[in-house]
Amino acid sequence: MNVQHFDGIHFMMPTPFAADGSVDTTSISRLVEAAASGGCTGVVTLGVMGEAHRLSDYERAPIIEAVVEACNGRLTVTVGVSGQSGSQAADRVQEAQDIGASAVMASPPTLAKPNDTAVYSYYRTIDEATEIPIVVQDLPEQTGVHMSPEFIARLSSELEHARFLKLEDPPTPPKVTTVLRATRGHMGIFGGLGGAFLFEELWRGAIGTMTGFAYPEALVKIYSQFAAGDIEGARQTFYGWLPLIRYENTAGLGLSIRKHIMAKRGMLDSPAVRPPSPAIDAIGVDELEDILNAMSPFIESELAETSAAA
DSSP, rough: OOOOOOOOOEEEOOOOOOTSOOOOGGGGHHHHHHHHHOOOOOOSSTTTTTGGSSSSSHHHHHHHHHHHHHHSSSSSSEEEEOOHHHHHHHHHHHHHHHOOOOOEOOOOOOOOOOHHHHHHHHHHHHHHSSSSOOEEEEEEHHHHOOOHHHHHHHHHHHSSSEEEEEEOOOSSSHHHHHHHHTTTOOSSEOOOOGGGTTTHHHHTTTOOEEEEOOOOHHHHHHHHHHHTTHHHHHHHHHHHHHHHHHHHHOOTTTHHHHHHHHHTTTSSSSSOOOOOOOOOOHHHHHHHHHHHHHHHHHHHHHHHHHHHHH
């Protein structure tokens, strides 16, 4: 069964790797449980956070199957299908649909000379292949493709399944406003980028975020407070978590930092990333421990409150 409610927090899942570099599907159920128990709306697999570009095609299906099975209809499952051609992405769409995905997510292909015609054709091919919603991923830092609010509005109005946007084109808060205006509010916008601007994105009209912060329940609390009208409570919760959100967003090392925290929380057996993804060094681990120790009273209080409310 596919869950069709999308507003809220979607946990961007890392792909677990064993120390020898092989995919560790046994940890997937724990990642899903962390998202479910934390109150997330859904999970996202095989995105940039999931090191999809480091995986072979034959490794994809077992991961999707494990995620869908662990969610068991409780959470939406959005599957990254980005490719270097519309045909490749369409094949990945079909695979995700057949296994039971709720939605697919696609960023533009990398292009030597990015242009709207080529990017539109790519998304049109994906739209023709899918029967489930498309999350358009706006991630120019990775793709080199800059999509204007007007182009995004064209995707939204002309492609039946382009219903959501994962907005990661900083500064994100102003673009939330311009995209909502351009699409006349018909496209649901999710933030990303580690949740660094979650409060401001919600203030501007985002319907949630899709990100891999290692404490997804914290983002759920911020979203829930905001949705309930407790704006000041959401602000203070957000500010309380910002030191860790900031460090997790360390350029190039954010994934490794997150995996270290998740392993520490028991969500992963190993914090391993797949080379050439960079890993934090021993001093970085000490820095992370220092932040976690300094924030320990706050984190323990927040988690106790979350547990009591569950």
